[in-house]
Amino acid sequence: MSVDAATVRRIARLARIAVEDDEVEHLQGELNAILAFVEQLSEVDVTGVEPMTSVTPMVMKKREDVVTDGEIAELVVKNAPATEDNFFLVPKVVE
Amino acid sequence: MVERFGAPPSPAPLPPRAEPTDLSRDAPLGKTMTAPVKTDKLIEGATGAFEVIVGMEVHAQVTSQAKLFSGASAAFGAAPNAHVSLVDAAMPGMLPVINEECVRQAIRTGLGLKAAINLRSVFDRKNYFYPDLPQGYQISQYKSPIVGEGEVLVDMPDGETVKVGIERLHLEQDAGKSVHDQHPSMSFVDLNRSGVALMEIVSKPDIRSAEEAKAFVAKLRTIMRYLGTCDGNMEEGSLRADVNVSVRRPGEPLGTRCEIKNVNSLRFIGQAIEVEARRQIGLIEDGETIEQETRLFDPGKGETRSMRNKEEAHDYRYFPDPDLLPLEFDQAYVDALAADLPELPDARKARFMGNYGLSAYDAGVLTGEKESADFFEDVVRAADGRTRDPKIAANWVLNELFGRLNKEGRGIAASPVSAGQLGAVLDLIADGTISGKIAKDLFEIVWTEGGDPKAIVEARGMKQVTDTGAIAAAVDEVIAKNPDKAAQAKEKPAMVGWFVGQVMKASGGKANPQAVNALLKSKLGIE
Numbered sequence: 001m002s003v004d005a006a007t008v009r010r011i012a013r014l015a016r017i018a019v020e021d022d023e024v025e026h027l028q029g030e031l032n033a034i035l036a037f038v039e040q041l042s043e044v045d046v047t048g049v050e051p052m053t054s055v056t057p058m059v060m061k062k063r064e065d066v067v068t069d070g071e072i073a074e075l076v077v078k079n080a081p082a083t084e085d086n087f088f089l090v091p092k093v094v095e
Numbered sequence: 096m097v098e099r100f101g102a103p104p105s106p107a108p109l110p111p112r113a114e115p116t117d118l119s120r121d122a123p124l125g126k127t128m129t130a131p132v133k134t135d136k137l138i139e140g141a142t143g144a145f146e147v148i149v150g151m152e153v154h155a156q157v158t159s160q161a162k163l164f165s166g167a168s169a170a171f172g173a174a175p176n177a178h179v180s181l182v183d184a185a186m187p188g189m190l191p192v193i194n195e196e197c198v199r200q201a202i203r204t205g206l207g208l209k210a211a212i213n214l215r216s217v218f219d220r221k222n223y224f225y226p227d228l229p230q231g232y233q234i235s236q237y238k239s240p241i242v243g244e245g246e247v248l249v250d251m252p253d254g255e256t257v258k259v260g261i262e263r264l265h266l267e268q269d270a271g272k273s274v275h276d277q278h279p280s281m282s283f284v285d286l287n288r289s290g291v292a293l294m295e296i297v298s299k300p301d302i303r304s305a306e307e308a309k310a311f312v313a314k315l316r317t318i319m320r321y322l323g324t325c326d327g328n329m330e331e332g333s334l335r336a337d338v339n340v341s342v343r344r345p346g347e348p349l350g351t352r353c354e355i356k357n358v359n360s361l362r363f364i365g366q367a368i369e370v371e372a373r374r375q376i377g378l379i380e381d382g383e384t385i386e387q388e389t390r391l392f393d394p395g396k397g398e399t400r401s402m403r404n405k406e407e408a409h410d411y412r413y414f415p416d417p418d419l420l421p422l423e424f425d426q427a428y429v430d431a432l433a434a435d436l437p438e439l440p441d442a443r444k445a446r447f448m449g450n451y452g453l454s455a456y457d458a459g460v461l462t463g464e465k466e467s468a469d470f471f472e473d474v475v476r477a478a479d480g481r482t483r484d485p486k487i488a489a490n491w492v493l494n495e496l497f498g499r500l501n502k503e504g505r506g507i508a509a510s511p512v513s514a515g516q517l518g519a520v521l522d523l524i525a526d527g528t529i530s531g532k533i534a535k536d537l538f539e540i541v542w543t544e545g546g547d548p549k550a551i552v553e554a555r556g557m558k559q560v561t562d563t564g565a566i567a568a569a570v571d572e573v574i575a576k577n578p579d580k581a582a583q584a585k586e587k588p589a590m591v592g593w594f595v596g597q598v599m600k601a602s603g604g605k606a607n608p609q610a611v612n613a614l615l616k617s618k619l620g621i622e
Contacts, residue, residue, distance in 0.1 A: 014410055016224055053420055060420035065159050065196030068166035069180035076176045076184045076286070086175040087274070087283035090226040094275050094282070 001039060002032045132345040136304045140376040145342045147372040148349060149308050150300035153315055154293050155325040156269070156333040157200045163268055163292035164191030164234065171331045175285045183290040185229035190418050197292040198422065200324040201241050201266050202432050204294055207318045207439055208261050210245025212429050216265075218419045221411045226284050227271035235295075237413040240265035241422060247298075247318070248441055249310045250459050259311050260299035269293050288332075294325065300339070300349070305365040305372075312336055312361060313463075317440050321465050335359045340371045342379070350375065351385040355392050355399055367392035371399050443468055451475065451485035457493060466507045467492070473514030474521065483521050491517060495538055516541050519548040528552060530559050532604050560606045563614065566598070569606065570614045573597045581619055588621045 003011075008028045012019040019027065073086040082089035137144040162169050165182035182189040205212050217239040220232040242264035249257045271286040296315065302308050316327035316334055327334050336359075341352035353375070355367045370392070375385050390399040438446070440462050447458035447468075462468045474488040496517065500510060520537055523529045529537060529552060537557060541548055552558060560566060573594060574581050584590040591612070598611045615621075 010410075014222075014412065051415075053415075058420060059423060061192055062195035062198070063161070063166065063192045065161055065194050066166065067161050067168045069161075069182075070167035070178045072181075073174065073176040073179065076179045076181070082281065084278075084283065086177075087277075087285055088176075088226075089278070089281040090273075090284055092275065092278075092280050092282045093226055093273060 001035050003028060003035070133303055136307075137345065138342070138372055138376065140380050142380050143344060145372070145376050145379075146345050147304060147368065148300050148341045148343065148352075149302035149304075149368055150339040150352075151298045151302065151308060151311065152337040152339070153296045153298075153312060154269075154335050154337075155204075155296060155315070155319055155327070157197045157266075157292035157294055158324055158326055159194060159196045159200065159292055161194055161196075162290040163194055163197050163266065165290050167290065169291045171328075171333075173287050175283075176287065178287040179289065183229075183286055185231075191234065191416075193419070193422065194292065197266060198241070198424070199432065200292075200322075201264065201294055202424075202429060203322050203436065204296075204319060204324045205242030205245065205264055206429075206433050206436055207322045207324075208242070208245035208247060208264065208296070210261055210264065211243035213239065213241055213243055214424060214426060214429070215239065216241040216422045218266075218416045218422065219413045220416045221267075221413055223411060225270065226282060227273050227286070227289070229271070229286060229289065233268050233270065234416055234419070235267035235413075236265035239421075247311065247314055249307065249314045250455075251306065251310055254455065257301070257303075257307055257310070259301045259307075262297040262299050264294050264296045267293050267295055300341075305368040308338065308368055309361045309365045312364060314440070317463055317465075321437055321439055321443075323437075329360050332359060336364055338364060338367055338371075340368055340375070341385075342372050342375045350379075351387050353385065353387065353399070354389050356389055356402065358392055363392060363394050366394065366397065367399060370397060374399065440465075447471075451489070453485065453489050457489050460493060460497075461489065464507060467497075470496075470507055470510070470514050474518045477518050477522075478515060483518060484525070487521060487524075488518075491521060491538075495535065499542060511543075511545065512538065512541050516545075516548055523548060523552060527607065528558055530604065530606075530608055532599075532608075533557050533559065536604075556605075558605065560602055563610060566602070566606050566610050567614055569598050569601050570594075570611065570618055573601065574615075574618060584619045584621065591615050591619065591621060594619070 005024050005028055008024050008031060009019065011031075012027075077083040077086050077088055080088050132146055134144075137146055139145075156169075157163070159169050161167065162178075162180075162183060165180040167180040167183055168178040170178065176184075180189075182191060202212055216236055218234050219237040221235045221237070222232040224231060240263045242261075244263070245261035247259045247261060249259055251257060269288045269291040271284055271289040274283040274285065277283050298311065302311055312334070316325075319325040320327050325333060329335070335357055338355045338358055339352045340355065341350040343350045353371060355371060358364045358367050371390070378385055389402045391402055392399050444455075444458045444462045447453045447461060448455060451458075453461070460467075461471045471488060471492050474492060475483050475485050477483060496507075496510065496512065500507065517538075520534055520541065523537070524531055524534050528549075537548055537551060540546075540551055540555075577594075577597075580590065580593065584594065594615050595608065595611050598615070599606055599608065602611075
């Protein structure tokens, strides 16, 4: 599996990462090197093997349905570049 | 404020009575392509008839105290960002921990949809950028949902029952909310909804008209309200639907579908489907092709329009969320939840028909809301253990009570007349204390002034006169005043009705109608 220059631009756009035209070729090479490395896994036959989700056998922890958090609006918006009345303010987005 | 999910409440009038149709459809799950075409559901275009095919994705907010993966409150309505934890705001290093109640509610809903429950399911990240999605991804379930295939039986007003297949139900996070009209160049973002648990319920494309789509969502809402898994409040956004619409000429392969996003009332769901089907038929008849795309319904303009700017965001790059292990539980857990389910609408309707002898229509209307069904049963089963006549109780609840409630736009929960009070009125009719006509006046008094019906009847002298002496005097007087009519009545026995009316009027409605009728007949020499 390998990616072309158009795919590199597309992935970058989806991830909201600005990529200049002169960077594309270099990134394409890096991505393809990573993909080739991962590709080695396909040499192993994993038919019937469950995907490993944890190195030790564990079950997912669950929480009780109790309100234990929140009511910290000032803290939540503290780092935001722009706020008003504890709303986040962002450049206008209207569909 | 213009909110993303704000919408005027839609009135939900009782469905009209109609004759049943002999057309029926019984499509096996997954084989809807071969389902017989229902000719009465076709839409007529300029060049022939079209069939509309609808599938729905319903987003239902799970009834819970806290959010799906955080301990912040899931309650509706709070100051901006008050119900937000650092997990919901996606601060670095925060990790999700699942709320077991949301899992329980999803399983119970699945059981209510007669669906397969998956003992192992997986949470995935659905990646996209939007200002009200601080994580940059939504935690959802993609390939392995918690609930698999099921079905919902939808009763149509014409008596037809439509079986709508359920494809799946999965758990996912809600996003925050953007407010666009507070500032000329900025949008306001509130994350109170961010992370609230939603169940996305996906139907199979088994729906064939706007009416069926509305009835399907209404039935889903009823089931979830019975289960207590979603309050179904569409005005508060607890229930919203994405509607997939395509059209085809009968017998042809499925057409290209368009998805109408975030329709948030039953009325708008119906309107959106009709408008979109018309648009697609127009395009086909003009020789154009339909583009698969996401559209928005504008209720003000009565049209759907393309959301082209979101097109590219459709590459969601799903992958299993590395912060969460697979969701696993055993069959014993599911069995325990199944054993503890309340009686559901279909079973209750069948019981109302079987035990109480109600018609399918009446039983359907009464069980459409859990509160209505409870109210009816509280009238039938008196507090002291007696059972009242269920058909009379149903008539009073459906006609007098619902009629009055509809007139004032109230729900059953806000009824000024309690089940106990209505039961007392029915007792007074049953033991002959008042006539049916007086009972309606009594109902009106209880509605406006409250109080104990029996005491009201005593205090206001509304008791029916059963004393034959007093009635006989009134009967004699009416006959004496109308000798010509009395003579006619001997020829035309139907005229006795006129005399009954006169005597009832003279008695202020308090004479016992049966006694009046019997006396009149003997005195007029009828029979």
